[in-house]
Amino acid sequence: MSKKIAKLLASIQRKEDVAIESILYLDPSDDADHSCAVCLANVGNEPNPFDVSSILAVLAGLRGFQTLKVARGKSYSFAVFASPLDAQTAFTHLDNAFFAATSDTSVDASDILFPHHLVSAAVKSQHPTGRIIHAFKAKRIPFSDSDTLTKPSDILAAIPGLHIVHDFISEEEEVRLLEGMEQHPWISLSERQVQHHGFVFDYDSNHIDFSKDPGQLPAWCQFLVQRMHDTLRQLMLQYPHDFDFRGFNQLTLNRYPPGSGISPHVDTHTRFDSPITSVSLLSPVQMEFRTLYYSDPTSPVTTTTPQLQPTHKTLHVQLPPRSICFMAGASRFGWEHGIRARKADVVNCTRVERALRVSLTFRGVRIREEEVKCDCVWDGLCDAKIAGGAKPDRLKEVDVGVNRHGVVGGKP
Ligand SMILES: O=C(O)CCC(=O)C(=O)O
Numbered sequence: 001m002s003k004k005i006a007k008l009l010a011s012i013q014r015k016e017d018v019a020i021e022s023i024l025y026l027d028p029s030d031d032a033d034h035s036c037a038v039c040l041a042n043v044g045n046e047p048n049p050f051d052v053s054s055i056l057a058v059l060a061g062l063r064g065f066q067t068l069k070v071a072r073g074k075s076y077s078f079a080v081f082a083s084p085l086d087a088q089t090a091f092t093h094l095d096n097a098f099f100a101a102t103s104d105t106s107v108d109a110s111d112i113l114f115p116h117h118l119v120s121a122a123v124k125s126q127h128p129t130g131r132i133i134h135a136f137k138a139k140r141i142p143f144s145d146s147d148t149l150t151k152p153s154d155i156l157a158a159i160p161g162l163h164i165v166h167d168f169i170s171e172e173e174e175v176r177l178l179e180g181m182e183q184h185p186w187i188s189l190s191e192r193q194v195q196h197h198g199f200v201f202d203y204d205s206n207h208i209d210f211s212k213d214p215g216q217l218p219a220w221c222q223f224l225v226q227r228m229h230d231t232l233r234q235l236m237l238q239y240p241h242d243f244d245f246r247g248f249n250q251l252t253l254n255r256y257p258p259g260s261g262i263s264p265h266v267d268t269h270t271r272f273d274s275p276i277t278s279v280s281l282l283s284p285v286q287m288e289f290r291t292l293y294y295s296d297p298t299s300p301v302t303t304t305t306p307q308l309q310p311t312h313k314t315l316h317v318q319l320p321p322r323s324i325c326f327m328a329g330a331s332r333f334g335w336e337h338g339i340r341a342r343k344a345d346v347v348n349c350t351r352v353e354r355a356l357r358v359s360l361t362f363r364g365v366r367i368r369e370e371e372v373k374c375d376c377v378w379d380g381l382c383d384a385k386i387a388g389g390a391k392p393d394r395l396k397e398v399d400v401g402v403n404r405h406g407v408v409g410g411k412p
């Protein structure tokens, strides 16, 4: 056996061992025989994401297959069948099978699922992403179907000030926006591309660069600006304390290929109004919101009546294409937001592949010096509260990103 193949087999074995260890606590018991679920060790979302579309093709060929349940950060998943008998049949089929992930859909399922002992080292070596599945009859599925916030009312209840509106624009309008932005050059960052329109904000000095002509926001997005203003008028009447809005004068476009994201950050408190507003196009994506200052969601925190507890909280919010996300109040000032760099998200036990996503982030830059202030309670996230005007560490990463791409005098 060549060294390369031996190394590969050792690595497959290691992954298997880790997977088995991680599910031992599930401890299959007697009544697992009456269960419809089969646990698949080594077929998970993380840490070694598997080509789930390939395995779904195999599972779909098994009698009574209903769904594959995956969870964020788990190296195993659960195939659910219509009856205990179907689950038992699938279990005998799947246990100890060698599965070679492939993105070639022309390959028949029977070609890619082999009984482990029949697979030669040579076959395995041609499939470096392949792995041996260990199946277990599982008594219960330990994943919750509510790990991602998808409903706007649930989102607002959990993260005060975060207003999501689904289908804010139509498919035709989405196409129109995408065509409009192609009239301008994109600036390439290491993983994504950006454009900036309107006022130019220097993230180094925390000031507006008045030497640069801000120009108007582009004509192709004016219909959207008008619609956002109409919606904001209503929101401001309902939640007057969460908004400090004079109009949008800056637009950042982000173009994210699948696998890319944006580091967790809070948009500079003193220089931008509330809300920060983001419109999603083309692909769904999961945005992570996290705060150190979490309070019971049933007693909403506002900027004026905080009930701060030093508890870390991270929540996952699903943003569908053509939706809008207004970050105001606590969600704007007291929570960081970011997008993990990965190719798929897990939404309530289902893997959702990402495609190219384009977002439009509208901000109101504070132009007059007397407007440049912040009296929020989230000290650690607020540039106004940090001695010497330094910026919170967490902001630096995203600031560098923007600068690198020439917002102000940077090098594209
Ligand atoms: O892509 C998004 O929706 C968010 C972008 C963002 O957070 C930003 O540009 O500050």
Ligand SMILES: [Fe+2]
Pocket: 265, 266, 267, 276, 337
């Ligand atoms: Fe942001």
